[in-house]
Amino acid sequence: MPGTVLLLAASPVGKGCLVDAASVLPVLAAVSPEVLSGTGTANVVELADPLEPQAVLTRLRAAATAPGPLTVYLTGQLQLDRKQRLVHLALARTTPATVRYTAFPWHWMVEELRLRAPGSTTLFLDLHADAEVWRQLAGRPLPVGPRANVYGRIAPPPSRRGVAVPQYMKALATILRSGQRLPPAVLHEQVLLRTTEYGDILLAQDAGAPRGGPQGDPVTVLPEPAMVLSEQVVVLPEPPTGVANARTGGAEAGKAEARGTDVGGADVRGTDVGGADVRGTDVGSVEAGGVEADDPHLAITTAVQDGRHAEADALAARWEEAARREFGAGTAQELHWREVRADLAMFAGDAARSCETWMGVAEARLAAGQDVRDPAVEAAVDRAHHQWGQIGDPRRAGELGLRLVELRCRVPGRREGALDHVRQHLAELRSTQHVPG
Numbered sequence: 001m002p003g004t005v006l007l008l009a010a011s012p013v014g015k016g017c018l019v020d021a022a023s024v025l026p027v028l029a030a031v032s033p034e035v036l037s038g039t040g041t042a043n044v045v046e047l048a049d050p051l052e053p054q055a056v057l058t059r060l061r062a063a064a065t066a067p068g069p070l071t072v073y074l075t076g077q078l079q080l081d082r083k084q085r086l087v088h089l090a091l092a093r094t095t096p097a098t099v100r101y102t103a104f105p106w107h108w109m110v111e112e113l114r115l116r117a118p119g120s121t122t123l124f125l126d127l128h129a130d131a132e133v134w135r136q137l138a139g140r141p142l143p144v145g146p147r148a149n150v151y152g153r154i155a156p157p158p159s160r161r162g163v164a165v166p167q168y169m170k171a172l173a174t175i176l177r178s179g180q181r182l183p184p185a186v187l188h189e190q191v192l193l194r195t196t197e198y199g200d201i202l203l204a205q206d207a208g209a210p211r212g213g214p215q216g217d218p219v220t221v222l223p224e225p226a227m228v229l230s231e232q233v234v235v236l237p238e239p240p241t242g243v244a245n246a247r248t249g250g251a252e253a254g255k256a257e258a259r260g261t262d263v264g265g266a267d268v269r270g271t272d273v274g275g276a277d278v279r280g281t282d283v284g285s286v287e288a289g290g291v292e293a294d295d296p297h298l299a300i301t302t303a304v305q306d307g308r309h310a311e312a313d314a315l316a317a318r319w320e321e322a323a324r325r326e327f328g329a330g331t332a333q334e335l336h337w338r339e340v341r342a343d344l345a346m347f348a349g350d351a352a353r354s355c356e357t358w359m360g361v362a363e364a365r366l367a368a369g370q371d372v373r374d375p376a377v378e379a380a381v382d383r384a385h386h387q388w389g390q391i392g393d394p395r396r397a398g399e400l401g402l403r404l405v406e407l408r409c410r411v412p413g414r415r416e417g418a419l420d421h422v423r424q425h426l427a428e429l430r431s432t433q434h435v436p437g
Contacts, residue, residue: 153168
């Protein structure tokens with residue numbers, strides 16, 4: 001039976017905006033309807049920054065009454081009607097004084113989905129709460145109804161002026177763009193592996209589980225994945241857009257490197273790559289199985305899925321070197337391959353190397369003149385911070401933590417308490433053993 005997908009992104013226009021909700025729609029729109037819905041065919045309805053609550057209700061009601069599975073991807077911000085103390089989804093014209101008239105009441109959402117068959121509805125939520133809603137959520141969880149599967153997060157208000165990025169939904173969309181349609185719970189876990197959420201409320205409700213309900217009070221550290229996947233989900237960073245040869249990162253030089261040949265007179269075969277000695281390794285062998293080297297990302301992904309992590313990193317290292325020679329250090333092409341290698345270290349289970357690589361990316365971007373509030377800079381520091389929390393060796397964590405503190409002082413990020421979290425964890429490490437500094 002065909003499925004229905006509702007893509008809804010809403011936030012106020014002007015200074016009352018907490019999150020750039022609509023920025024995620026182009027990424028979601030690039031995903032095929034079948035992958036978005038998990039069904040053979042699907043109808044997709046998109047609502048970008050709607051103006052009227054009734055317009056949202058009409059589309060939601062039509063989607064809810066359609067036969068077959070319903071999947072809702074909702075990005076936006078929550079505000080409180082100060083008179084009735086009811087939570088609303090803010091729309092384009094919403095202001096604190098007009099919530100009751102210009103925003104979409106959250107209980108309308110619950111009511112429209114109430115009559116659907118249990119388990120036939122899945123909601124992915126990436127929501128930011130204003131200060132009043134956040135205080136209310138501390139004692140009264142956001143209602144979603146018991147019949148729907150619900151996954152996502154509710155973030156507190158940004159700690160400083162500025163508009164937040166819907167990181168959860170963007171990470172989810174990036175995974176879906178790879179063509180992999182995972183069970184919702186597994187998809188949620190994979191998103192959490194790629195995002196760092198300090199103080200967020202995490203939502204995970206399986207309508208088919210006994211006493212299902214929203215899970216997780218506000219947390220400061222991401223939980224360990226709840227599931228072990230039989231096959232690893234490999235999604236590499238997207239090449240920089242609008243840059244010539246970004247995907248190949250030095251087209252001819254990169255192809256030469258991928259074949260294991262000399263580039264610019266320097267043979268990088270036999271060097272130590274990410275802690276693995278690849279001396280004598282034929283990096284070109286990752287092309288086995290019919291994967292062409294024209295897009296090295298495919299060859300790298302195949303290697304990771306086959307468990308050949310050292311080969312995958314060696315190939316990425318060659319493309320990084322090729323991009324550095326052709327375009328220069330610190331360029332978008334070179335930094336892309338450094339980001340790929342940071343993710344490869346994560347897939348290999350080497351959190352320390354992933355953390356260190358992400359910190360190097362952030363430092364390189366700052367050295368190139370990017371602002372400390374640039375989303376790419378903040379994302380690199382956030383990824384480093386998350387990987388740092390996964391390091392099992394206390395001494396290594398302590399060493400990298402000192403460097404991370406320096407970075408966090410320069411790039412505090414958009415989540416209040418990130419710097420304090422690093423300092424607190426470092427203090428805990430010092431209490432168990434001596435940490436330099």
